[in-house]
Amino acid sequence: MSFTVYRSQDIDGNCEEALYLLTGRLEHFVGAESVLLEAGDTLVVPAGRPHHARCIGDEAADMIVAYSSGSRDFRKEQ
Numbered sequence: 001m002s003f004t005v006y007r008s009q010d011i012d013g014n015c016e017e018a019l020y021l022l023t024g025r026l027e028h029f030v031g032a033e034s035v036l037l038e039a040g041d042t043l044v045v046p047a048g049r050p051h052h053a054r055c056i057g058d059e060a061a062d063m064i065v066a067y068s069s070g071s072r073d074f075r076k077e078q
Contacts (some may be wrong), residue, residue, distance in 0.1 A: 015069035017045040024061030028053040 019028070019042065026037040030051045035043055037053075047068075051073050055061045 015047050015067045016064045017051075018068075019043045019045070020064040020066075022062040022064065024059050025054055025057030026053045026061050027056050027065075 019037070021039055021041050021043075023036045023039050025039075028035045028037055028043055030043070030045055031044065031049050037043060051063075053061075
């Protein structure tokens, strides 16, 4: 089992982020909440919420990411 952790948290200040997991399993952290995602699951992260994920399955996690705006106010949380 591999555990890849994306430690720096992303923040999209002006738009929602929709994540559709194609393969693998993820534990996704949105603020203080933890959400388990499996292939076929969708998660919508509200604008301005810090988030990050880690792979918790035996295969790589692949996903489609879409934003509610073409112009993102993207930054890493300090």
